[in-house]
Amino acid sequence: MAVMDAQNPLLGETTCGTLLQKLQEIWDEVGESDEERDKMLLQIEQECLDVYKRKVEQAAKSRAELLVTLSDAKLELSTLVSALGDKSFLGVDTVKASGTIKEQLAAIAPALEQLWKQKEERVKEFSDVQSQIQKICGEITGSANEQAGAPAVDESDLSLKKLNEYQVKLQELQKEKSDRLHKVLEFVGTVHDLCAVLGMDFFSTITEVHPSLDDKTCVQSKSISNDTLLRLAETVSALHEDKKQRLHKLQELATKLTDLWNLMDTPEEERRLFDHVTCNISASVDEVTVPGALALDLIEQAEVEVERLDQLKSSRMKELAFKRQVELEEIFAHAHIDIDPEAAREKIMALIDSGNVEPAELLADMDNQIAKAKEEALSRKEILDRVEKWMSACEEESWLDDYNRDDNRYNASRGAHLNLKRAEKARILVNKIPGMVDTLVAKTRAWEEDRGISFKYDGVPLLAMLDEYAMLRQEREEEKRRLRDQKKFGEQQNTEQEPIFGSRSTPARPASTKKVVGPRTNGTPSRRLSLSASQNGSRSAAKEGKRDSMRLAAPANFVAITKEDAAPHVSGTDRSPASP
Incomplete structure (x- = not known):
């Protein structure tokens, strides 16, 4: 270590060894x-x-x-x-x-x-x-609006499970909110429709429930609270009840209007002015959806009209009653039923003046009479149509009789060919008269047996008229046979005298034929039949006080020369018509 410490100074480093040294x-x-x-x-x-x-x-x-x-x-x-x-x-x-x-x-x-x-x-x-x-x-x-600040989060449990629980709860609340919002919108729509039908101000009505329910507010901002739903339900219920009461009142007014119109025969133009009232006369509460259909001013208008018609009702009763009487008389006239119109009018006047009968009851009774008269006329229609055909055939028979008596009918005059065609058709029609009479008699008897009364034509029993026609036709047939026999006897005498006096230059002149059957020579039976029929008509006229002259004249020509009877005048053949 000493060596290392000794070498350290050479390295220029300060260490413990260098410091100790x-x-x-x-x-x-x-x-x-x-x-x-x-x-x-x-x-x-x-x-x-x-x-x-x-x-x-x-x-x-x-x-x-x-x-x-x-x-x-x-x-x-x-x-x-x-x-x-x-x-x-x-x-x-x-x-x-x-x-x-x-x-x-x-x-x-x-x-x-x-x-x-x-x-x-x-x-x-x-x-x-x-x-x-x-x-x-x-x-x-x-x-x-009362809640402030964010909710406190429990940081001790931030697990996904807990978060999912909150999310499930949130979804349930969101669904409930959606359901409530949908219900609120339904209530608002119902209030809007009811206000429109009742003629009420929707904005003021809906904002009384909650200010957020008007159309200007966003859908998501509308109130969905329990109190709002309750008040909306109460408002809808009140409006429904108001609608029900107004509809009931309007239907009563519409019924009165209809009754008064029918009673007074009000023209259709005046009735159309109140179509908006009468169109809901039988509608249910839910069926009335037209805006303003139950507005108060409309109900007041109907009330005023009912009051006005009530005041006019009494003054128009006589006019309406007489109008129905005229209709009744026309039905009887077309059905050829004999009545006494003057007595009926006097009875109507007496009932109205006495005040013992309600106008509606009187008109209803007259309407009932008109209905029965129409029913009676309908039951007589088939027979009357056959009578019309029979009388028309008699008129053609009368014309054909006059045509056959005309000496100049074969002249080349203007319109002669038209008369000739008409004569051909008339002969065909005249041949059908016996069958017409037989059918008419059978129909009339069946009708009388079914109802137990006599069928009268303008007060005269139709069977009596037909029986008289058959009798007169038989007399006419006998008269025609007598004339034919007389003609044959005359022709035989002329044939026997020809060898004595010599043959005539014109043995087959039409003039001799015309002279034998001319109208002046054979006119007596026809005049007698016409007189008899006229007397019958006079009796009927005296009984009724009124008769149709044209209809009375038709049976006067009960008998005419048929096509076969007229043939001897043209061809010289002798054919007898079938008996009726």
Whole structure:
């Protein structure tokens, strides 16, 4: 060591040896004694020992501090792992237990830093979730504005399991919020529709429940509290009840209007003015959705109209009753049913003036009479149609009779071909008259048997008219046979006289034929039949006080010359018509 210490000065380094050598040189130069020198060396050794002791103590203290730090770090690590619920860091202390303290601290430090960072993130997540839960709970309870500050996070349990529990709770609250918001919007929409139907101000109505429910507020900002839902339900219920009462009142007014209109025969143009009232006369509460359909001004308008019609009702009753009487008389006239209109009008006047019958009942009774009259007319329609055809055929028969009596019917005059065609058609129609009469008699008898009354045509029994027609037609047939026999007898006499007086230059002149069957020669039976029918019509006219002259004239020509009867005048053949 002395050698090393001796070499050190050459190296220019200051060491304990060089310093001791320097001290020796100084002592030698000073001349210190050995005792002093030993004493001095002992002092130096003691001082060096003290320095070592202090250094050792400092090192021990530092080691203790490191151990505490390591213990705290391990504890912190364990606490963080436990709080975060992360089991991946549990083996760190055991893996590095054989290393130095600083090595162990160096191994734990990154894990602690990572866990601290993860803890901060987890605390933030918890804070966000709890803040949302707190906010939604405040919105539900209605105390959202009263809550202040973020909720306190329990850092002792920051595990994912706990976070998931909060998230599940948050999802449930969010679903409840969504359901409540949907329900609030449904209530708001219902209030809007009801206010529109009732003609009420929606904005003032909905803001009375909560100011956030108007259309200007964002959907997510609308109140969903229990109190808001309760007040909305109460508002909707009140509006529904108001709607129900107004609809009931409006339907009563609409019913009165309809009854008054029907009673007074109000024109359709006036009724259309109140279509918005009567359109809901049979509607249910839920079916009325038109805006303003149940507004108060509309109900007041209907009330005023009902009051006005009530005042006009009494003054129009006579007019309405007489109008129905006219309709009734027209139905009877078209059905050829005999009535006494003057007596009916006097009875109506007496009932109205007496006030013993309600106007509505009177008109209803007249409507019932009209319905029965229509039913009666409908039951007579088939027979009346056949009577019309029969009378039309009789008119054609009368025309054909006059046509056959015309001496100039074959002249080449204007329109002669048209008359000839009409005569052909008339002969066909006249041939059908017996069948018409038989069918009409059968139908009439069936009708009388079914109802137990006589079928009268303008007050005259139709079967009597048909029987008289059959009798007159039979008389006419006998008259025609007599004329044909007389004609044949005359022709035979002329044939017998020809050898005596010589043959005539024009033996087949049409004039001789016309002279035999001319209208003036054979007109007596026709006039007699017409007189008989006219007398029958006069009796009917005296009984009824009114008759249709055209209809009375039709049966007057009951019998006419048929196509076969008219043939002898043209071809000289003798054919007898079929009996009716």
